[in-house]
Structure formats: structure tokens, C-alpha cells
Amino acid sequence: DAGITQSPRHKVTETGTPVTLRCHQTENHRYMYWYRQDPGHGLRLIHYSYGVKDTDKGEVSDGYSVSRSKTEDFLLTLESATSSQTSVYFCAISEPAATSTDTQYFGPGTRLTVL
């Protein structure tokens, strides 16, 4: 988890409220990712970023938006949280230019419960 922090680590919220999760890195990696992890589904990509202000959708992007105004920060927003978005959310980073691979490094996760 070194070099990657997520906040908050735990959050309980109510259906219909907006929620923002923050990922912060100190590694200066270009790529940042948001995943959700659910039993029976493994790890699924929500959105990713390949540079400041450059983002793209992943496999399960509906209901989520992201922003990246600085290299070190990647925000995930649930505009109106639903119970189906109860999950553990992981941020990851990678620097393919340095390794010529997409080896990713993960944060500690945020456990989100939507009541």
C-alpha cells in the first residue's frame, strides 16, 4: 500500500446521497484506476485515468463519475448512491512507460455501505 492512500477507509451513507472517494498517490504514476470488489465478481474496473484530465470508462461505469485535476489525486463520485453500490472500492496506479507492462499497485481500499 506504500505511496497510495484512500479516504475515507469506511463510509456508511444513505440511498440517494452523493459520495466522493479520494485516491492519493506519491509515486507520480501516470495511470490511476478505480475498481470495485464484490463476492462472486472479483475485481471490476469502474473508470481509469491516463493523465491529468484524461479519463475513460471501465466495465462498470454506470452511476459513477471521476475527476483528475492533479497527477496525485483521482476522485470517484457516486452522484446518487444506491444499495447496489455497496462494495469495497480499490484505487490502483501504474506506470507502463517505466515497466512496459501494466503492473498495478493497489491502495488499502474503502468499504462503502449504502443503506
Next chain:
Amino acid sequence: SQQGEEDPQALSIQEGENATMNCSYKTSINNLQWYRQNSGRGLVHLILIRSNEREKHSGRLRVTLDTSKKSSSLLITASRAADTASYFCATDATSGSRLTFGEGTQLTVNP
């Protein structure tokens, strides 16, 4: 849908035994990676094998790749209780899509 599928879903062994986990995937890949996740933590990269490699070692880990069968195996030798974790394979497809993870194998090593 998941690109990689691990088998078995769960594995329970005694300390000192070897543990073998398998991963099958569907499309052509640049490389395949294995990650470990301890309970309540993020994933940690273990080892990467490129599509032109057949076997790779790192400490007690041995990974094989058979691109003709679209499968990989992860062998952990002389397992320890500290190896208890979930293990995921992840494929880096030649199509340019992002890294795709399987659902993982839950390994329990009993002392």
C-alpha cells in the same frame, strides 16, 4: 465478463505442502500477472510472465504459461500459514483493453 478464471475457487492445505492454482483466459495476451490479497487489504503484485515465456520463478513461486491452452498455473512450494490469502490472475490483452482480473482462489494454509 472476466477474462481470467481461477480454479479452484478455494483450496485448503497443510503447512509445508505445495499449493497449485490455475487460471484460464479467453483472448490473446501480452502478459499474465498474479496478485495476492490478504484479508482486508489491497492486492499485491507477485509475478509477471510474458506471452513468450513458459515458466518463471520467484522465491517459492513458480508460474507457468501455456498460450496454446490459454492457461497459467501458480505453484507455491513449501507453503506457510502466512501464505493464506486470495490469489488472482490478471491478463493484459493484446487488444489494448485494461488489465482484467479473475475472481480469485482463496488459499488457506493450516498450521
